Amino acid sequence: xxxxxxxxxxxxxxxxxxxxxxxxxxxxxxxxxxxxxxxxxxxxxxxxxxxxxxxxxxxxxxxxxxxxxxxxxxxxxxxxxxxxxxxxxxxxxxxxxxxxxxxxxxxxxxxxxxxxxxxxxxxxxxxxxxxxxxxxxxxxxxxxxxxxxxxxxxxxxxxxxxxxxxxxxxxxxxxxxxxxxxxxxxxxxxxxxxxxxxxxxxxxxxxxxxxxxxxxxxxxxxxxxxxxxxxxxxxxxxxxxxxxxxxxxxxxxxxxxxxxxxxxxxxxxxxxxxxxxxxxxxxxxxxxxxxxxxxxxxxxxxxxxxxxxxxxxxxxxxxxxxxxxxxxxxxxxxxxxxxxxxxxxxxxxxxxxxxxxxxxxxxxxxxxxxxxxxxxxxxxxxxxxxxxxxxxxxxxxxxxxxxxxxxxxxxxxxxxxxxxxxxxxxxxxxxxxxxxxxxxxxxxxxxxxxxxxxxxxxxxxxxxxxxxxxxxxxxxxxxxxxxxxxxxxxxxxxxxxxxxxxxxxxxxxxxxxxxxxxxxxxxxxxxxxxxxxxxxxxxxxxxxxxxxxxxxxxxxxxxxxxxxxxxxxxxxxxxxxxxxxxxxxxxxxxxxxxxxxxxxxxxxxxxxxxxxxxxxxxxxxxxxxxxxxxxxxxxxxxxxxxxxxxxxxxxxxxxxxxxxxxxxxxxxxxxxxxxxxxxxxxxxxxxxxxxxxxxxxxxxxxxxxxxxxxxxx
Numbered sequence: 084x085x086x087x088x089x090x091x092x093x094x095x096x097x098x099x100x101x102x103x104x105x106x107x108x109x110x111x112x113x114x115x116x117x118x119x120x121x122x123x124x125x126x127x128x129x130x131x132x133x134x135x136x137x138x139x140x141x142x143x144x145x146x147x148x149x150x151x152x153x154x155x156x157x158x159x160x161x162x163x164x165x166x167x168x169x170x171x172x173x174x175x176x177x178x179x180x181x182x183x184x185x186x187x188x189x190x191x192x193x194x195x196x197x198x199x200x201x202x203x204x205x206x207x208x209x210x211x212x213x214x215x216x217x218x219x220x221x222x223x224x225x226x227x228x229x230x231x232x233x234x235x236x237x238x239x240x241x242x243x244x245x246x247x248x249x250x251x252x253x254x255x256x257x258x259x260x261x262x263x264x265x266x267x268x269x270x271x272x273x274x275x276x277x278x279x280x281x282x283x284x285x286x287x288x289x290x291x292x293x294x295x296x297x298x299x300x301x302x303x304x305x306x307x308x309x310x311x312x313x314x315x316x317x318x319x320x321x322x323x324x325x326x327x328x329x330x331x332x333x334x335x336x337x338x339x340x341x342x343x344x345x346x347x348x349x350x351x352x353x354x355x356x357x358x359x360x361x362x363x364x365x366x367x368x369x370x371x372x373x374x375x376x377x378x379x380x381x382x383x384x385x386x387x388x389x390x391x392x393x394x395x396x397x398x399x400x401x402x403x404x405x406x407x408x409x410x411x412x413x414x415x416x417x418x419x420x421x422x423x424x425x426x427x428x429x430x431x432x433x434x435x436x437x438x439x440x441x442x443x444x445x446x447x448x449x450x451x452x453x454x455x456x457x458x459x460x461x462x463x464x465x466x467x468x469x470x471x472x473x474x475x476x477x478x479x480x481x482x483x484x485x486x487x488x489x490x491x492x493x494x495x496x497x498x499x500x501x502x503x504x505x506x507x508x509x510x511x512x513x514x515x516x517x518x519x520x521x522x523x524x525x526x527x528x529x530x531x532x533x534x535x536x537x538x539x540x541x542x543x544x545x546x547x548x549x550x551x552x553x554x555x556x557x558x559x560x561x562x563x564x565x566x567x568x569x570x571x572x573x574x575x576x577x578x579x580x581x582x583x584x585x586x587x588x589x590x591x592x593x594x595x596x597x598x599x600x601x602x603x604x605x606x607x608x609x610x611x612x613x614x615x616x617x618x619x620x621x622x623x624x625x626x627x628x629x630x631x632x633x634x635x636x637x638x639x640x641x642x643x644x645x646x647x648x649x650x651x652x653x654x655x656x657x658x659x660x661x662x663x664x665x666x667x668x669x670x671x672x673x674x675x676x677x678x679x680x681x682x683x684x685x686x687x688x689x690x691x692x693x694x695x696x697x698x699x700x701x702x703x704x705x706x707x708x709x710x711x712x713x714x715x716x717x718x719x720x721x722x723x724x725x726x727x728x729x730x731x732x733x734x735x736x737x738x739x740x741x742x743x744x745x746x747x748x749x750x751x752x753x754x755x756x757x758x759x760x761x762x763x764x765x766x767x768x769x770x771x772x773x774x775x776x777x778x779x780x781x782x783x784x785x786x787x788x789x790x791x792x793x794x795x796x
Contacts, residue, residue, distance in 0.1 A: 117369060137160050170255055195215075230674075273400075280396065301444055307399055335777065352783075368406060384431065432501040435570065437572065456469070472596055475616070478640070491687040677738075717759045
């Protein structure tokens with residue numbers, strides 16, 4: 084035993100020395116380690132350096148027409164940049180539909196070497212031309228497409244998105260691209276977003292001009308907060324459900340959860356791999372120009388969050404897609420598994436991706452910042468008119484906002500004291516509400532947000548100011564001072580649809596306001612009429628309170644409890660008309676997208692059900708038999724119930740019917756079966772239970788290095 088203990092002490096000493104050395108190499112904090120920030124993003128100073136060698140400048144990239152007259156110049160500069168950074172491969176990087184929870188990285192790509200192979204001379208040389216950069220082609224029928232493509236009509240076409248810079252990672256450059264059919268129908272997440280950006284800018288600048296404020300364009304800016312779980316990778320391999328579906332379909336609660344509120348923003352411990360993992364994630368992101376500034380613990384055990392600085396919606400969504408992929412890959416290098424699914428564990432908080440949304444002008448003025456916009460426009464009413472349009476949009480199209488967050492994982496998260504319920508209202512706070520009430524009643528003008536002073540009664544902390552409004556974490560769409568925060572968004576989502584909806588519904592209202600003003604109505608009267616008609620959607624109370632939820636339902640605020648039914652609103656007459664009017668989707672594209680989302684939901688549930696069958700047959704029943712305890716008859720019956728339910732789903736004729744049946748299976752049948760499985764776990768001896776438990780999965784801080792029992796063995 085001495086040699087064993089000696090080996091263990093040596094191992095622990097090496098690990099401690101490694102940690103100390105690793106810490107020491109960071110040295111004193113300075114800017115120098117971050118001088119590579121953005122080195123792997125072809126924009127700004129990086130692009131300027133390489134384009135200058137070819138007689139151009141980075142300003143060229145701001146005009147999308149470079150793809151028509153300067154593609155070869157840009158391609159030559161990109162090639163030089165790639166080679167200098169060790170890359171010799173390129174790909175068009177696009178975002179197929181229905182990727183969350185199933186497709187690693189949530190993107191599609193075919194990687195090609197930037198080389199020419201001369202067979203006659205037997206030589207190789209670098210080769211990357213403009214035609215290679217600006218477009219590509221692939222098989223559109225092999226991605227979820229809702230009938231827009233088929234094997235005999237399979238063409239899928241890729242075109243560079245000039246609004247988002249090219250990334251470099253490893254030996255490959257990634258060209259953000261759109262993905263459409265032979266007839267131009269959107270097969271991806273990005274194309275509708277770009278169309279919605281155009282609609283917002285066109286209708287918004289038109290309205291602003293009528294209000295005496297002329298700007299060239301508008302853009303939607305967003306900031307995305309990414310929540311995740313990090314769990315021990317060895318335990319991850321002991322959970323087929325987490326491996327295959329991203330969540331636990333069974334699992335008895337640990338004796339400890341989040342009831343002590345002890346995890347939220349607690350210190351990031353250097354005794355576990357989580358802190359080093361988060362550091363490496365940030366460092367990878369910084370090289371790619373992703374300003375992943377904030378890191379902290381979240382509410383649930385082993386739950387963490389990253390948050391970047393805000394930026395334009397296309398760049399931020401592309402960056403968030405990368406962040407999710409990098410999180411998963413770096414976690415594995417640290418002996419961890421990253422879970423992005425909305426509800427991996429029962430009875431502790433799930434994860435979201437708060438979508439902080441605002442509208443900016445090309446000159447950098449934020450239309451949701453009252454001081455900025457009043458000063459820039461010279462029109463004190465402009466802010467109130469913009470707010471009236473947004474309130475109107477939320478009330479009219481709350482069904483589409485609910486549709487946009489209908490990811491499979493949000494089934495278990497919405498309204499569970501961790502995310503707002505599926506009732507789409509907006510919180511403005513008493514200060515803003517009072518201002519808009521005055522605006523509605525004809526006593527509007529400039530909005531000057533108030534503040535209040537907190538005096539703690541101690542000379543050690545001087546009195547300080549705080550906003551007049553408190554935070555309301557129960558509202559799905561609260562105004563937070565210069566931005567709205569869509570809090571109900573799911574952590575695993577590509578948020579393109581979320582922002583497509585926000586931009587589209589706001590663009591429609593901007594257009595409607597402009598129509599009425601051009602027809603002779605005063606801007607103030609247009610805003611007043613909208614506020615009168617849509618005031619019911621403003622709610623500053625507790626959205627978790629059941630009485631409040633009933634009040635909102637009685638008011639007629641959009642409430643769609645079922646994600647499956649929310650998806651189906653894509654094909655309602657109202658919404659097809661909206662998307663066609665704004666030139667975002669055709670009726671055919673709406674129908675295809677609804678079918679894809681329903682198939683994605685049904686497919687997710689089928690994987691969960693089949694995994695549960697395997698876990699019962701291969702783990703739970705054998706463990707019960709080995710221990711001579713447990714509800715064996717109920718478990719065996721559960722397998723038959725699950726198989727029958729899956730067969731019924733397969734027999735359904737439409738994607739919508741399959742999804743409806745899947746929801747019943749998931750939220751009723753599987754929950755009942757889970758109770759049976761968890762009851763078995765409760766009584767089977769621990770040494771005979773072969774699946775990782777919640778205790779083993781959720782408490783990194785309590786499972787550090789070698790277990791004490793081994794140390795003293």
